[in-house]
Amino acid sequence: MRRFSLKSLLQEAASGHQGWERQWRAPEPKKEYDVVIVGGGGHGLATAYYLATVHGVTNVAVLERGWIGGGNTGRNTTIVRSNYLFDESAGLYEHAMKLWEGLSQELNYNVMFSQRGVLMLAHNHHDVISFKRHVYANRLNGIDNEWLSPEECKAYCPPLTISPDIRYPVLGGALQRRGGTARHDAVAWGYARGADARGVDIIQNCEVLGLKRHPDGSVAGVETSRGTIGAKRVGVVAAGHTGVVMGRFGLRMPVESVPLQALVSEPVKPVFPCVVMSNAVHAYISQSDKGELVIGAGTDQYVSYSQQGGIQIINHTLDAICELFPQFGRMRMLRSWGGIVDVTPDRSPILGKTPIPGLFVNCGWGTGGFKATPGSGHVFAHTLATGEPHRINAPFSLDRFRTGRLIDEAAAAAVAH
Amino acid sequence: MLLIDCPYCGKRPEVEFHCGGEAHIARPETPTAVEDADWGSFLYYRTNPKGLHAERWLHGHGCGRWFNALRDTVSDAFVATYEMGKPRPDRDATAASTSSNA
Numbered sequence: 395m396r397r398f399s400l401k402s403l404l405q406e407a408a409s410g411h412q413g414w415e416r417q418w419r420a421p422e423p424k425k426e427y428d429v430v431i432v433g434g435g436g437h438g439l440a441t442a443y444y445l446a447t448v449h450g451v452t453n454v455a456v457l458e459r460g461w462i463g464g465g466n467t468g469r470n471t472t473i474v475r476s477n478y479l480f481d482e483s484a485g486l487y488e489h490a491m492k493l494w495e496g497l498s499q500e501l502n503y504n505v506m507f508s509q510r511g512v513l514m515l516a517h518n519h520h521d522v523i524s525f526k527r528h529v530y531a532n533r534l535n536g537i538d539n540e541w542l543s544p545e546e547c548k549a550y551c552p553p554l555t556i557s558p559d560i561r562y563p564v565l566g567g568a569l570q571r572r573g574g575t576a577r578h579d580a581v582a583w584g585y586a587r588g589a590d591a592r593g594v595d596i597i598q599n600c601e602v603l604g605l606k607r608h609p610d611g612s613v614a615g616v617e618t619s620r621g622t623i624g625a626k627r628v629g630v631v632a633a634g635h636t637g638v639v640m641g642r643f644g645l646r647m648p649v650e651s652v653p654l655q656a657l658v659s660e661p662v663k664p665v666f667p668c669v670v671m672s673n674a675v676h677a678y679i680s681q682s683d684k685g686e687l688v689i690g691a692g693t694d695q696y697v698s699y700s701q702q703g704g705i706q707i708i709n710h711t712l713d714a715i716c717e718l719f720p721q722f723g724r725m726r727m728l729r730s731w732g733g734i735v736d737v738t739p740d741r742s743p744i745l746g747k748t749p750i751p752g753l754f755v756n757c758g759w760g761t762g763g764f765k766a767t768p769g770s771g772h773v774f775a776h777t778l779a780t781g782e783p784h785r786i787n788a789p790f791s792l793d794r795f796r797t798g799r800l801i802d803e804a805a806a807a808a809v810a811h
Numbered sequence: 812m813l814l815i816d817c818p819y820c821g822k823r824p825e826v827e828f829h830c831g832g833e834a835h836i837a838r839p840e841t842p843t844a845v846e847d848a849d850w851g852s853f854l855y856y857r858t859n860p861k862g863l864h865a866e867r868w869l870h871g872h873g874c875g876r877w878f879n880a881l882r883d884t885v886s887d888a889f890v891a892t893y894e895m896g897k898p899r900p901d902r903d904a905t906a907a908s909t910s911s912n913a
Contacts, residue, residue: 637859648855650832651884695830696813698884699861704812706826739855796851 395591397502417583418590423597426624427455429778430616431631432602432639434458436467436578437756437763438631439585439596440771441778443501446592448772449779454594455625456586457618459601459635463582466633469733470764471656471678471690473669475512475573477532477539482789482801483742484535489786490769491537491572497768503584505576506683510668512573513542513551515718517562517674525568532570542567551668553719560717562675575669575680575688581767605643605753613752629754629778634699634734636757645748648795649736649758652693653703657730659722661685670718677714686728689715693735693761703732735760740800745774745787754778755792818892819874831867833857834879835899861885865899868892 396402396415406413429445431438434456445451456462474494476487498505516522525541532539544556547567556564586596597620604617605628615624632639634651666681678690691711694703708730716723738744738758743766745756756774759766773784783791794800813825839845839853858864864884869877881890881900891900 635861638861641860646852646856647859648851648857650857650859651861696866696882696884696887697833697857697859697864698887700885700887702887704825706812795855796848798847798851 395502395587398504417587418596421595421597423455423457423600423618423620423623424595426615427595428453428625429627429629430454430623430625431456431629431778432616433631433633433635434462434582434586434596434598435465435631435633436463436581436585436767437633437759437770437774438629439463439582439589440767441629441631441756441774442589442594442596442771443585443592444772444775445779446589446594449775451775451779452593454589455623456589456594456596457600457602457616457623458596458598461598462586462596463579466733466735466763467578467582467767469656469731470578471680471688472575472578472764473512473573473671473678473680473690473762474507474576474765475570475669476537476765477512477514477528477568477570477573478803479528479531480801480803481535483803484532484537485786486743486769486773486790487766488535488537489772490766493768493772494576495572497576497581497584501584501588503580503587505580505584507574507576508683509572509574510680511550511569511571512669512671513547514568515547515564515670515672515674516566516568517564517672519565521674522565525566529568537570538572539568539570542569551666551670553666553721554670555718555720562717564718573669575682576764577683578764581764585771602639603642605750607750611751613750625752627752627754627778627781629756629774631756631774633757633759633763634736636736636755638699640748640755643750643753645750647736647744647755647757648792649738649744650697651699651734651736652696653698653700653732654693654735654761655691655703655708655730655732657689657691657708658682658686658728659689659725660728662687662725665721672714672718675714675717677711677718679715679719687722687725691730693737699734701732701734735763737761739795740802742801742803743770743790744792745770745790746777746783746792748792813887813889815868815880816889816892817868817870817873817876818878818894819876820870823870823873827870827872829869829871831869831877834865834867863890867895
C-alpha cells in the first residue's frame with residue numbers, strides 16, 4: 395500500500411497524477427479462508443480490517459453482492475455521536491467514538507471526521523426531562539453531553555429559530571460537542587484499502603446463496619454466485635438483507651427491514667455549523683463539505699426491500715426543517731433516496747453468536763449504524779477471531795430475545811436514532 | 812405513497828392507514844406453558860420476507876376497521892386485501908380475485 399503523504403501528493407502532482415495505484419485488488423476467490431465476512435459495507439470492511447490489524451487474521455474474504463459501500467454506508471446522513479442512555483449502548487458507541495477520533499491517522503485515509511457537535515432539541519416537557527436524564531447518565535459513563543438553554547442553542551446554531559410562536563418551540567437542547575459527521579464513502583474505502591493491504595480479499599459482485607456445514611452442524615463454508623468458498627468461521631454483516639441471507643442459512647432473525655429516507659439540498663455556502671437533531675418533530679440536518687444540506691427523514695411503517703419510501707415521510711421532515719430554520723424555506727432539494735434498514739424489537743443491534751457453531755452475526759443497527767462503524771468492526775473482529783464476544787458486545791447477543799434481557803433504547807430515546 | 816384498497820371503503824391513500832405488522836401470528840393459548848424460546852419467537856421473530864408479506868392494516872382515518880393485506884415487499888404492490896379472520900389467500904387465488912375486483 396502506497397501511503398498518502400505530502401511527499402507522495404507533490405510527486406504525483408508533478409507527474410500528472412498518473413502514478414496512483416488501485417486502492418484495493420479485485421482478486422478471484424480462494425478455495426478456503428479462515429474467516430468469510432458476508433457484506434462489504436462499512437461494518438464488514440471494518441471487521442476485516444481489525445481482524446488483520448488487531449488479531450493477525452489475514453486469510454479473510456469480504457463477499458459483497460454489489461459494490462462495497464453501496465448500501466446503507468453510502469446512503470446514511472453520517473451523524474456520529476455516542477450519547478446513548480444505557481450503559482451497554484454507551485459502552486459500544488463510545489468505543490466507536492474513541493476509534494473515530496484517531497481513524498484518519500490510523501487508516502492513512504482522510505475520513506473527514508468533523509467533531510462539529512450534535513445538538514438534540516427538546517420541544518416539550520417530557521423531552522426536557524428525558525434529555526437531562528441522558529446528560530446525567532452520559533456523564534456517569536464519562537461521555538460528554540451538556541444541557542443548553544434555548545438561547546445557548548441559538549448561539550451554537552444561529553440558523554435555528556427559538557421563537558415561542560412556532561408549533562413546537564425549542565425548550566432547550568442536549569449538545570455532544572465531540573459528535574459530528576464523517577465522510578461515509580471514505581470510511582468504506584479507507585477500511586477496504588487498509589484491509590486489502592494486509593491480505594484481505596475483497597470480492598465484489600459475489601452473492602452468498604447458502605451455507606455449507608460439516609456433519610456436526612458447524613460451518614464449512616458458503617455457496618456463492620462465484621462458487622463454493624470454504625470458511626472456518628462466517629460473519630454475516632448484511633444490514634437490511636440480513637434476514638434474507640440468514641433465511642438462506644435456515645435461521646430466522648428478530649429483525650424487520652424497512653425503508654429509511656434521506657435527501658440533500660442544492661449546494662450553498664457554509665450556513666450550518668453543526669448537526670441538529672429533533673426527535674419530536676423529526677428532523678435531522680447538517681451541511682456537507684460540498685455545501686449540500688444533508689437531511690434525514692423517518693422510516694416507512696411497513697416491511698419493504700424497495701429502497702424507496704413514501705413522499706409524505708420526507709415532506710413531513712421538510713415541514714419540520716422549514717419551521718425550525720425559516721431561512722431554508724425556499725431552498726430546493728436536489729435528490730432523495732432510500733436505504734433498507736434492519737430494525738430489531740429493542741432498537742439495539744445484534745452482535746455475536748448464532749445457533750450454528752462458527753456462524754456469527756452483526757446486524758440490527760436499524761436507523762443509526764453508521765456512527766458505530768469502527769467500534770462495531772472492532773468488537774466483531776474480536777468475536778470472529780476468538781469465537782467469543784468482546785466484553786463490549788456481550789450484552790448485544792441474539793439470545794437476549796429469548797432471555798428477555800433487552801437493551802431498550804427505543805423507549806429511552808422515544809425515536810429511531 | 813401507497814394506494815391501499817380497503818375492503819370496506821375502496822382505494823385510499825396510505826396516510827389514512829396504519830400498518831399493524833405481520834398478520835396471522837397467534838398468541839399462545841397458555842403463555843405460562845410456553846418455553847422461553849417459543850415465547851420469544853412469538854414476541855420478537857417475524858418473517859420479514861423479500862417477497863409476499865401478509866400484514867395487518869388499520870383504516871384509522873376512514874372506516875376505522877382492521878383488515879389484512881398481501882403485499883410484495885420488493886415492489887410494494889398490494890396483491891390482495893382481505894377481511895380479518897379469513898385465511899391468507901394463496902398466490903393463484905389472489906391473481907384471480909384481484910382481477911375480478913379490478
